[in-house]
Amino acid sequence: MEITDAVRKAAKTFETPFLIMDLDIVEQNYRKLQNAIPGCKIFYAVKANSHVRILERLRNLGSNFDVASIGEIKKLLELGVTPDRMIFANPMKREKDIAEAYRIGLRLFVADCPMELEKIAENAPGSQIVVRVAVENKHSDWPLSRKFGTDMLTAVDLLGYAQKLRLKPVGVSFHVGSQNYNPKSWSNAIENVAKIFYWVERNFGIELSILDIGGGIPVKHLKPIPTVEEIGQTVLQAVNEYLPNVRNLTIFAEPGRSMVGDAGILVSRVILRCQRGSEEWVYLDAGVFHGLMETIENFRYELVVEGKEEEKKMPFVLAGPTCDSVDKIYDDAMLPYNITLDDIVYFINAGAYTVEYGTNFNGIPSPKVYFVQDLT
Ligand SMILES: *Cc1c(COP(=O)(O)O)cnc(C)c1O
Numbered sequence: 580m581e582i583t584d585a586v587r588k589a590a591k592t593f594e595t596p597f598l599i600m601d602l603d604i605v606e607q608n609y610r611k612l613q614n615a616i617p618g619c620k621i622f623y624a625v626k627a628n629s630h631v632r633i634l635e636r637l638r639n640l641g642s643n644f645d646v647a648s649i650g651e652i653k654k655l656l657e658l659g660v661t662p663d664r665m666i667f668a669n670p671m672k673r674e675k676d677i678a679e680a681y682r683i684g685l686r687l688f689v690a691d692c693p694m695e696l697e698k699i700a701e702n703a704p705g706s707q708i709v710v711r712v713a714v715e716n717k718h719s720d721w722p723l724s725r726k727f728g729t730d731m732l733t734a735v736d737l738l739g740y741a742q743k744l745r746l747k748p749v750g751v752s753f754h755v756g757s758q759n760y761n762p763k764s765w766s767n768a769i770e771n772v773a774k775i776f777y778w779v780e781r782n783f784g785i786e787l788s789i790l791d792i793g794g795g796i797p798v799k800h801l802k803p804i805p806t807v808e809e810i811g812q813t814v815l816q817a818v819n820e821y822l823p824n825v826r827n828l829t830i831f832a833e834p835g836r837s838m839v840g841d842a843g844i845l846v847s848r849v850i851l852r853c854q855r856g857s858e859e860w861v862y863l864d865a866g867v868f869h870g871l872m873e874t875i876e877n878f879r880y881e882l883v884v885e886g887k888e889e890e891k892k893m894p895f896v897l898a899g900p901t902c903d904s905v906d907k908i909y910d911d912a913m914l915p916y917n918i919t920l921d922d923i924v925y926f927i928n929a930g931a932y933t934v935e936y937g938t939n940f941n942g943i944p945s946p947k948v949y950f951v952q953d954l955t
Contacts, residue, residue: 580604580844582883582925585954590885590923595848596865596946598934602636603952604842605930608807609640612796612834615811619830622666624794625651627835627931628843630948634658637838645833649676652683662686666791668752668833670695670711670727678702689752691729693740700744708741709750709791709831710734712775714768719756719795720878728753734775739783750789750831751775757836758878759795760802762810766817768792773821790822791831798840798928801879807837836931843930845870845880845946849922850900859895861918866899866906870946871926872936874908882912885923890915901941 580586580601589599612621622645623637629651634644638660646652647669655665662684667677670691677688681703688703690696691711699706713728729737738748751772755764772790779785792814797804814830822828847865854860867875874880884890892913899906914924926933937945 580841580928580930582844582927583951585951586844586846586925587885589949589954590846590925593846593947593949595846595923596863596870598843598845598870598929598946598948599951600630600633600839600843600930600948601951602632602842605633605636605839606640608834608838608842609637609642611807612811612832612837615807616814616830616832619832622668622831622833623838624668624833624835625655626935628839628933628935629654630934631658632950633839634660645835649679652680652685656683666709666831666833668709672698674698674702681706687749690737690741691727693737696737696741696744696746700741700746705745705747707747707749708738709752709789710737710741710748710775711752711754712772714753714755714771715764716754716756716759718761718764719759721757721873721876723754723756731771731775735778735782738775738779738785738787742783742785748779748785748787750787750791752791752793752831752833754793754833755795757795758797760797760804762805762813764795765792765810766813769814769817770821776822776825786826788825788827789829789831790818791833794833794835794837796834796837798836798931800881800928838931840931841928843928843933845926845929845933847924847926849918849920849924852919855896859893860898861895861912861914862898862900863908863924864900865926865946866901866908868901868903868906868938868940869899869943870929870933870937871899871908873932875905877909879909880929881927882914883925883927884915884918885925887915887918887922890917892916900943903940
């Protein structure tokens with residue numbers, strides 16, 4: 580998202596830190612993905628940014644939703660999203676939440692191990708099951724394949740076990756890791772998943788019909804990224820090549836970051852600059868506990884300092900406002916040499932996984948969210 584005049588004006592008017600978002604960009608992102616993979620069912624991963632205005636806009640576009648908790652499910656219900664538009668994609672659900680989700684009407688659950696299937700069979704009998712497999716995550720900034728997903732052989736057994744438990748095994752999901760830079764990650768995953776489709780049919784007579792390609796579509800920060808069109812092409816080619824004979828195949832996608840990331844700018848302000856030994860430190864009113872959690876893994880945003888875009892840059896240690904040493908954003912942020920108190924610092928394309936992680940730590944509230952659509 581561009582630093583428009585409206586954004587600059589907001590930065591001068593509103594108390595920092597805050598996230599400013601453009602709902603039209605969210606809509607464009609949704610439409611682009613829909614066009615890139617025609618017929619694909621989009622399940623927005625609510626955890627990326629669960630602001631009601633974003634959920635409402637996506638609801639109006641006909642989006643479905645990837646939910647991880649009863650809290651997310653209820654929030655969507657209140658917005659009029661029916662349970663048949665949700666997938667309970669968290670592979671580690673509380674039993675009471677499974678039961679509650681079932682009572683509400685959800686019938687589509689993800690699992691990646693036997694105990695989870697047993698929990699679902701007990702609390703959501705007869706539901707549809709998507710089994711999550713772990714795939715190569717090496718081209719991503721946030722690998723997810725250690726905590727989640729089973730191997731290909733076990734996936735075949737799990738789908739058979741689901742059937743034995745009188746559940747309905749319907750598909751396979753994977754996640755190539757969040758912010759993945761290589762479209763091949765998707766085609767490699769699909770090549771492997773196709774073998775599962777084949778083996779469950781051979782071993783158990785199960786015809787799967789859902790290929791869930793997860794999230795992982797990247798947002799532009801410092802490194803070049805493939806377009807959603809390129810990723811869509813790669814996915815479609817892989818499906819044609821490796822799953823040519825599947826009847827009624829539906830592709831699911833669960834984008835989080837790519838729906839909202841480039842629809843927001845985090846606006847913060849310098850509250851202190853000082854020298855510590857040989858290091859120059861700059862402290863902001865936003866930090867790891869207040870919008871910038873992803874930077875603890877050195878996730879890199881483009882930074883712009885208001886009015887000092889053309890100044891010579893030098894390295895600073897950039898930190899947040901709390902009394903915790905974890906609250907350090909970067910060791911080597913390149914910032915204008917003359918950055919000083921009250922300067923505005925923009926974190927570009929920060930609409931995903933920022934305010935969602937905002938805490939009240941140290942009594943400092945999470946950044947507020949404003950929308951370009953509301954500014955005059
Ligand atoms: C977080 C998550 C996503 C969204 O991933 P992005 O990389 O943000 O697009 C999709 N699916 C599942 C199951 C997730 O947990």
